[in-house]
Amino acid sequence: MFHGSSPPVGLYPVMQPTGYRAAKAMRRILSEPLLHFLVLGALLFGLSSWLGRGGAPTAGPERQQVRVTASDLQWLVESWSKRWLRQPSPDELRGLVTDHLREELLSREARILGLDRNDTYIRRRLAQKAEFLIQDASDAAEPTEADLIALHAAHPALFSEGPWRSFRQIYFAAAHREQAVAALTALRGGADPSGVGDRLSLEAAYTDVDPTEIAKLFGDRFADEVLALPEGSWHGPIASGYGLHLVQVQSVRAGQVRPFASVREQVRERWFDRQRCQAQERYYGELMKRYEIVADDAVRPLIGPLAAPWNPGR
């Protein structure tokens, strides 16, 4: 139904969590009437050739074995009870086993019919699986403490915080620039700030806020300007998304690199990220030893490095 088009996501989340036996997308395909038709056709063919031989099953298609072991059952029970947070009843258990068998048979038939080929979603799913394997393998390596400390030291910008400001602000509507300027003179002369300016639902004073907080409240250009102000006297008018502000910076605290101990987890995350990127590069390197890419003339100039575009997030 969706061959070649891009179906919306979240539409067919209806797949069994029985993972590795068949690609999940197969389930949808397996409910396709066409498949049912083909499978029935194949079964009918088998049946008719069985009947055609006068009832004796010996010359029909060879029967394949489908094993259902005790550990399969154990796995079914464990999966089920982890979801439902209780043990299955005998009826539920019977349903689980039947369901499991149905799926096993259908997935085998599907593969025999070659339904796993030429399917973008199955292909993509398998590629994703392989990629996860690489990630998992690279995650097997644990960093030493020295590794982490070195990473922290080499990239201070990634683990910094601040700078911080404490400041007071007085708001004026954009149309009241003259009043703002007059007020600035008065404030610098020692006038009392309370009651000055126009009403706005923002605080009159902020303590120890970093540029991100200031930007979230007033906008980033305002944040930049306040960061550039010296301590002490009133300044402005400074523009924000709301209008004009007179600002008095009361304390300045420089930014700093967060000590290793307080960001150890974040440093670890970064370390694993780098490992994964490197693992990917190594992996594709190995693959290229096994695969030769043969491209048509039109395609050849377009082939770039395999590892490069697929490091999203880096």
Place this chain on the structure above:
Amino acid sequence: MSISLVGSLRVAVCGLCLLASAAAAETGHEGCVGNADEGTLSKVYPQKPGYSPYAGRNFPTRPLFGDTHLHTAASFDAGIFGCRIMPKDAYRLARGEEITASSGQKVKLSRPLDYLVIADHSDNMGLFTDLVAGKPELLANPMARRWYEMMQAGKGGDAALEMIMSFGNGTFPKEMVYLPGVPAYRAAWQDSVKAAEGANEPGRFTALIGFEWTSNTNANNLHRNVIFRGNADQAGRIEPFVTFKPMGSDNPADLWKWMAAAEEKTGCRLLAIAHNGNLSNGQMFPLVEAFGAKIDKAYAETRIKWERLYEMTQSKGTGEAHPALSPNDEFANFELWDKGNLDGSTAKTPEMLKTEYARQALKDGLKLEATLGVNPYKFGMVGSSDAHTGLIAVEEENFFGKTAPQEPSPERLTKTFVKHPKSGVTVMDWEVAASGYAAVWANENTREAIFDAMQRRETYATTGTRMAVRFFGGYDFTTADAQSRMPAYVGYTKGVPMGGDLSAAPQGKSPTFLVAALKDPLGANLDRIQVIKGWMDAKGELQEKIYDVAWGNADKRKPGADGKLPPVGSTVDIENATWTNTIGDPELITVWTDPAFDAGQRAFYYVRVLEIPTPRWTAYDAKRFGIKPLPGTAMSQQERAYTSPIWYTPTK
């Protein structure tokens, strides 16, 4: 409002330590715990604040903005459609870093968000949802045994290298792939909770643990996002509930049962947020029966216990109101997705609309409360993205689509999103909305504070803007309160905030509401604030009325003879995808009294705030890619916020 009753001594001590840590309270870092309730505060502090402006303040001063519904490559459907972003990088983007999207483009938000819930689909989450019972015969494989022993000996790095090489040269043993205890096997849910733990930094950024339960029978959308209050340790004790039988169920009643059991097993609280009633073909807010069971008192109690919020705006449309249900609401026709169910396989019939939209459900809830004794639809409002790109990028000028193929490209203005061959239901890519956020009035930026604010419904939805909206209800607000420089203080002292309940009216008094909206500092001015009232009249009929209570350019704009306020106008230049803040106001604040109050009638009030018109993401695309949009494409909109209601219940 979350009420933890505090003795006056504790309040006084709080007051003292608040004086000392007033700064901490303002920046959202640790202050005193607990909220003083209205009654206690009014005993200890007179209605006018004392000398110190900070004494007695233990309420949030800034809303926290986040998304309660993001998918990453760990959602099987997102992954299949090309999303490569895993939770780790999704958190990075939300925290303000620049990352590379699945399509290879760089992306960064205008400013960081405060929190994020990654809610990947529980069905087939990640890759390995197998919980394989250990198979000892696997260690009989010599390669497996060698790597296993290397890892046990602390030589994990070398083992990893060898494994990768062996993947690469095709010698990796097949049986090893699914061996638990060896890193090639992974429990997807454990991954998800670990990633949240890694991104969670109390006070700076909150990563709440969650998943999406994707009930989708007959493609009627009954999805819920489940959110945990606790940490990875706790959430890791269970596996998320799925929908596909027999491992799971598509019946919300079973989800609620599971949630009760999960709370016991994990030792932490859970809540669920449903969304896209507009794609449920009438199933979202049933009135009579659901899944063969009657809507009775037990149903209502259970539902409202677990589903305190509803996600009413997101990429697949906004579900507040519909013109067919609210013909007098000139703003009801907003980002509607009303053509059918989730995949368009069944077209919409008018009958279905009645049990799909939030406002109607809030009204129906009043009636059900009268007959059942409990209101199952007494929910607060949030917005979110439901993006399947791993990117919470819903700003109009920075919209990265709902799915990886919808990341910015010349095609997305003209491509089809859904087209069902039988029903003919068609949804175009341009109809996908760049929406929304869940704004939370939490005391601090932590899991517990955000979750608790959600539980008490002190939240509002936005369609992607970061305006700050306050809404308080009480009996003693006066017009002078709208002049206050600390309206929140007045609000919490004299009333209840959004999501709260108004007590029975004192004799002869009508409810008064203090409403304030402050524009997004990087966004557009405000057009107007509306209060939307729903009530059950004396005949038992459900009514609604919309009041314009405050508006920009009030010196030039007055309601006409028909009672309607003239539109604010538009400064949008569609061709250049620009606008100017020369109309509207940066802030609106007012005190409004219900002019038609009847103390014997159940009612709710919620606030809807509209910005002045701004370009829609489609206009930015048309300009940047030089593409002509299809006829009928929406090119501008008035972004808006919707608060949780305040309910009035008469005493019996």
